[in-house]
Amino acid sequence: MSTDTPTEDITSRPPGRAARERIYRYLLFACASASIFVTIGIVALLAKDALDFFGLVDPVAFFTGTEFLLSRDQFGVLPLVSGTLLVTVIAAAIALPVGVAAAVYLSEYASDRARSILKPSLEILAGIPTVVYGIFALVYVTPFLRVFGLPLNTFNVLSASLMVGIMIIPMVSSLSEDAMSAVPDSLREGAYGLGATKYEVSTGVVIPAALSGIFSSFILALSRAIGETMIVAVAMGSRSRLIDFANPLQNLWQGNQPMTAAMVQINSADNVSGPGFKSMFAIGLTLFVITFLMNLASNRIAARYREEYS
Amino acid sequence: MATQDGLDWAGESGQVSELRGSLFKYACLGAVSFALLSVLVLLLYVAADALRPFSADPGWHLVYFVTLVLPALGLAGSYVRSEKPAGEVAVATVGIPIVGLLLAAAVAVVLSIGLLSVAELFAMTIATAVAVGVIVVHARNRPRAAFERLVVLVGAPTVALLGLPPLEVVWLINTALAELGTAARIPLRVISLRELVLSAPVLPLGWMMLVGSVTVPVAGALGVVVARRRERARDAVTFVAGAAAFAAVGAFVGPALGVDPTVWILVATFAVAPVAVYVEGVVRREDGVAGLAFPVVLVGGVLAGAVLVEQFGFAPPEPWLDWQFLTSVHSRTPADAGFYPPIVGSVMMMIVVALAAFPVGVGAAIYLEEYAPDGGLAGRFVTLVEINIGNLAGVPSVVYGLLGLALFIRFLDMPSGSVIVGGLAIALLILPIVIISAQEAIRAVPDSHRQASYGMGATRWQTIRQVVLPQAMPGILTGTILAVGRAIGETAPLLMIGAASSVRLAPSGFFDQLPAMPRQIFAWSTNLEPEIRHGVLAAGVVTLLVVLLVMNGTAIIIRNKFQREA
Numbered sequence: 001m002s003t004d005t006p007t008e009d010i011t012s013r014p015p016g017r018a019a020r021e022r023i024y025r026y027l028l029f030a031c032a033s034a035s036i037f038v039t040i041g042i043v044a045l046l047a048k049d050a051l052d053f054f055g056l057v058d059p060v061a062f063f064t065g066t067e068f069l070l071s072r073d074q075f076g077v078l079p080l081v082s083g084t085l086l087v088t089v090i091a092a093a094i095a096l097p098v099g100v101a102a103a104v105y106l107s108e109y110a111s112d113r114a115r116s117i118l119k120p121s122l123e124i125l126a127g128i129p130t131v132v133y134g135i136f137a138l139v140y141v142t143p144f145l146r147v148f149g150l151p152l153n154t155f156n157v158l159s160a161s162l163m164v165g166i167m168i169i170p171m172v173s174s175l176s177e178d179a180m181s182a183v184p185d186s187l188r189e190g191a192y193g194l195g196a197t198k199y200e201v202s203t204g205v206v207i208p209a210a211l212s213g214i215f216s217s218f219i220l221a222l223s224r225a226i227g228e229t230m231i232v233a234v235a236m237g238s239r240s241r242l243i244d245f246a247n248p249l250q251n252l253w254q255g256n257q258p259m260t261a262a263m264v265q266i267n268s269a270d271n272v273s274g275p276g277f278k279s280m281f282a283i284g285l286t287l288f289v290i291t292f293l294m295n296l297a298s299n300r301i302a303a304r305y306r307e308e309y310s
Numbered sequence: 311m312a313t314q315d316g317l318d319w320a321g322e323s324g325q326v327s328e329l330r331g332s333l334f335k336y337a338c339l340g341a342v343s344f345a346l347l348s349v350l351v352l353l354l355y356v357a358a359d360a361l362r363p364f365s366a367d368p369g370w371h372l373v374y375f376v377t378l379v380l381p382a383l384g385l386a387g388s389y390v391r392s393e394k395p396a397g398e399v400a401v402a403t404v405g406i407p408i409v410g411l412l413l414a415a416a417v418a419v420v421l422s423i424g425l426l427s428v429a430e431l432f433a434m435t436i437a438t439a440v441a442v443g444v445i446v447v448h449a450r451n452r453p454r455a456a457f458e459r460l461v462v463l464v465g466a467p468t469v470a471l472l473g474l475p476p477l478e479v480v481w482l483i484n485t486a487l488a489e490l491g492t493a494a495r496i497p498l499r500v501i502s503l504r505e506l507v508l509s510a511p512v513l514p515l516g517w518m519m520l521v522g523s524v525t526v527p528v529a530g531a532l533g534v535v536v537a538r539r540r541e542r543a544r545d546a547v548t549f550v551a552g553a554a555a556f557a558a559v560g561a562f563v564g565p566a567l568g569v570d571p572t573v574w575i576l577v578a579t580f581a582v583a584p585v586a587v588y589v590e591g592v593v594r595r596e597d598g599v600a601g602l603a604f605p606v607v608l609v610g611g612v613l614a615g616a617v618l619v620e621q622f623g624f625a626p627p628e629p630w631l632d633w634q635f636l637t638s639v640h641s642r643t644p645a646d647a648g649f650y651p652p653i654v655g656s657v658m659m660m661i662v663v664a665l666a667a668f669p670v671g672v673g674a675a676i677y678l679e680e681y682a683p684d685g686g687l688a689g690r691f692v693t694l695v696e697i698n699i700g701n702l703a704g705v706p707s708v709v710y711g712l713l714g715l716a717l718f719i720r721f722l723d724m725p726s727g728s729v730i731v732g733g734l735a736i737a738l739l740i741l742p743i744v745i746i747s748a749q750e751a752i753r754a755v756p757d758s759h760r761q762a763s764y765g766m767g768a769t770r771w772q773t774i775r776q777v778v779l780p781q782a783m784p785g786i787l788t789g790t791i792l793a794v795g796r797a798i799g800e801t802a803p804l805l806m807i808g809a810a811s812s813v814r815l816a817p818s819g820f821f822d823q824l825p826a827m828p829r830q831i832f833a834w835s836t837n838l839e840p841e842i843r844h845g846v847l848a849a850g851v852v853t854l855l856v857v858l859l860v861m862n863g864t865a866i867i868i869r870n871k872f873q874r875e876a
Contacts, residue, residue, distance in 0.1 A: 028677035042712075125345065127862060130801070131828045139847070202334070203334070
C-alpha cells in the first residue's frame with residue numbers, strides 16, 4: 001500500500017465543522033420544543049385569566065349555574081355545556097354510522113379506480129372552511145327542512161348539527177378506513193376459506209379487527225364537533241338554553257348556544273369587561289381540557305392497535 | 311385434522327343470503343354518496359346564487375354551448391380516447407397562463423398598495439444578488455473552512471439586506487435606552503447595500519427596475535430549465551436576454567396600444583415566458599403536440615361566442631361574482647359591495663402564516679426524525695413532544711384564537727386585529743399539521759440513502775441538507791400548502807383576536823388592520839337582506855372556495871408529479 005496518499009485529507013475535520021453541526025442541532029431542537037411552549041402557553045395564559053375569573057365568580061356557581069346571561073352577570077356554564085352536548089350527540093348520530101359505512105365501502109367494496117376518486121373527494125370535504133358549512137346551514141338547509149313542515153326558527157339546532165355531522169364524516173371515514181386497510185389480508189382470506197361471504201367478512205372480521213382504530217376515529221371526530229365554532233356561531237343563534245327534557249323536539253327547532261359560540265359572542269361584544277370578559281378564558285380552558293383529554297385517549301387507543309398488526 | 315361434526319359455521323347453501331350482502335353493500339355506497347352529494351348540492355346552490363346563470367338569455371347559453379363547450383368537450387374526448395400526453399399538454403397550456411396571471415396580479419397588487427415600491431424591489435434584488443455572489447465565491451475559494459462559511463452564510467445577507475445592526479434593531483435598542491432614561495444611543499451602523507441603492511441620487515427608470523428585479527430573476531430560473539434540457543448553458547443566457555427584451559419592449563409599445571407598461575412586464579414575465587418555455591419543450595419532444603390546439607380552441611370559442619352574442623343581442627348573465635366585486639371595497643348597498651380588501655388581507659396573512667410555520671415546522675420535523683435520541687431523558691422528552699403535537703392538532707381553533715389574544719395582544723402588546731397577530735395565531739394553529747406532514751415526508755426517504763451518505767464521510771447535517779431534504783421537499787411542500795389552505799378558511803381565531811369586519815382599506819403593512827375573507831363572510835352572514843344573503847354572501851363564499859381549490863389543486867399536482875418520479 002502506498003503511504004503517500006493524503007490520508008489526513010480524508011479523516012481531517014475542518015475547523016468549525018463540529019461547532020456548526022452542534023449549532024444546527026440546537027436550532028432544530030429549539031424548533032421541536034416550540035410545540036411544548038405552545039401547550040404551556042395555552043395552559044398558563046388561559047389559566048391566569050381563568051383564575052382571575054374564579055376570584056370574581058364562585059367556581060361552584062360557574063360549574064353548577066343554570067343560566068348564562070352576560071347582561072345580568074350570570075355565569076352558569078351548564079346551559080353552554082348542554083348546548084355543546086346537544087350538537088355533539090346529533091352530529092355523532094349522523095357522522096358515526098355514515099362514516100363507518102363509507103369506510104367499509106372504501107376499504108372492502110370499492111374498486112381501486114373508484115377509491116382513487118372517492119377518497120380525495122372526501123378529503124376535499126374536510127378542507128371546506130367551517131364558516132362555509134355554517135352558511136350552508138343558515139341559508140340553504142333551514143329553508144329546505146322547512147319544506148317538510150318542520151317548525152324551525154331562523155337559528156336552530158337541527159340544521160347546524162346536521163352540518164357539523166356532515167363536516168366530521170370525512171374524519172371518521174378516513175381514519176376508520178386506514179384502520180380497516182391495516183387489517184392483514186390473511187384474516188380475510190382465512191374467513192373466505194371457511195366459506196364466509198363478503199358481508200360476513202366485513203362485519204364479522206374486518207370491523208371487529210379494526211375496532212380500536214374506529215373508536216379512536218370516533219373520539220377524534222367528537223372532539224372536533226365539541227370544538228367546532230363557526231357553524232354554530234353562524235347558524236345557531238346566541239341564546240343559551242338548558243336542554244328541555246319535557247319537550248325534547250322543541251330543543252331542535254329553536255336556537256341554542258354551545259361553549260364555543262359563547263366565547264365568540266363575548267369577544268365580539270364591545271362593552272363586555274370584568275368578569276364577562278374573563279369568563280371567556282374559563283370557558284376556553286374547560287374546552288381545551290376536554291378536547292385535549294379526548295385527543296390523548298384517541299391517540300392512545302390508536303397507538304395500541306398499531307402495535308397489534310405491525 | 312379430522313372433520314368434526316360441528317359444521318354450522320359454514321351453514322347450508324340456502325342460508326347464504328345474497329340479498330343481505332347486497333343490501334349492506336348498497337347501504338355503504340349510499341353512505342359515501344350521501345356525504346359527497348349533500349355537500350355537492352349545497353355547493354351547486356351557492357354557485358348558482360353567486361353566478362346567476364339563469365339571468366342570461368337562453369340564446370346566450372346556446373351560443374356559448376355551440377362555440378365553446380362542444381368543441382372543447384369534443385377535443386377533450388379525443389385526447390382521452392387516443393393520446394394521453396396530448397391531454398396533459400392541454401391541461402398544462404391552459405393552467406400555466408392562469409397560474410402566471412394570478413402571480414402577476416399578486417405582484418401588481420403588492421406594488422399598487424405600496425407594500426413594496428419598485429425601487430425597494432430593485433434594491434432588494436441587487437442586494438440579494440450580491441449576497442449570493444459573495445457566498446458562492448467564498449465557497450469556491452475556501453471550500454473547507456466550515457465555520458467561516460457559516461459566518462458568511464449568515465453575515466452576507468444580513469449586511470447586504472439589513473445592515474449591521476439592522477435598522478429595526480437599532481430603533482428598538484434606542485427606544486429601550488430612551489425608556490430607561492439614558493442618553494446613550496447607538497451612534498453608528500454599517501448601512502446595508504439595499505439602503506445604499508435606495509438612497510442613490512439617480513435611480514433607473516421604473517420599467518427598467520421592474521425588468522431588472524422581476525423579469526431577470528424569473529427568466530433566470532426558467533433559463534436554468536432551458537439550459538438543462540438542451541444541455542447548453544448559452545441558451546439560458548439567450549433566453550434571459552430575449553425575455554428581458556420582450557418585457558422591455560412593453561415600455562415603448564405598451565402605451566401606444568393602451569396597455570400599462572407595468573402590466574405588460576408582469577404578464578410577459580409570469581405568463582408569456584413560462585408558456586414559451588413549455589410550448590418550445592413540447593414541440594421539441596414532439597410528444598402530445600395535438601394538445602396545443604386546446605387553448606387555441608378555448609380562446610377562439612370565447613371570441614366567436616362574443617361576436618355572435620353581440621350580433622344577436624342576447625343578454626349575458628348578471629352574476630354577483632364579477633370583476634367589480636373582486637376589485638372594489640365594502641359598501642352598504644349590495645350592488646356595490648366588494649371583496650378587494652379581504653382578498654389582499656387574506657393573502658398577506660397567508661404570507662405571515664407560511665413564513666412563521668414553515669421553518670419552525672420543518673425544523674421540528676427534522677429534529678424529531680433525524681436527531682431524536684431513543685433512550686434516556688432526551689428520548690423521553692421527544693416522546694412527550696410527539697404526543698403533544700398529536701394532541702395540539704386536535705385542539706379547537708377557537709382556543710388558538712384565545713391564545714393569540716392572550717399572548718400577542720395582551721402580553722406582547724401588538725395591535726389588536728392586525729395582520730401579523732392574525733397570521734401568527736393561525737401559524738400556531740397549523741404548526742402541528744405542518745410538523746406531522748413534514749415528518750411523514752422525511753420518514754419516506756429510504757434509510758439506505760442516509761447510510762450511503764454517511765459512508766461517504768458526510769456529517770449528519772450534510773446528509774440532511776444534501777440527501778434527505780431534496781427528496782422530502784415535494785412531500786413537505788404538499789403538506790404545507792394544504793395546511794396554509796386550511797389557514798385561509800379559519801375564522802374563529804380571527805374573531806378572537808379582534809379582526810374587524812368591513813375594513814374599508816386594504817392593508818399596506820403587516821401591522822395594519824386585517825380584513826380577511828372568512829371574517830367578511832361571517833359579517834355578511836349576520837345581515838338579513840336577501841340580496842346580501844343570496845347574492846353578496848354567495849359570491850364571497852365562492853371566491854374563498856376557488857382560492858382553496860387552486861391551492862389544493864397545486865398541492866395535489868406536486869404530489870402526483872412526485873409520486874410518478876418516485
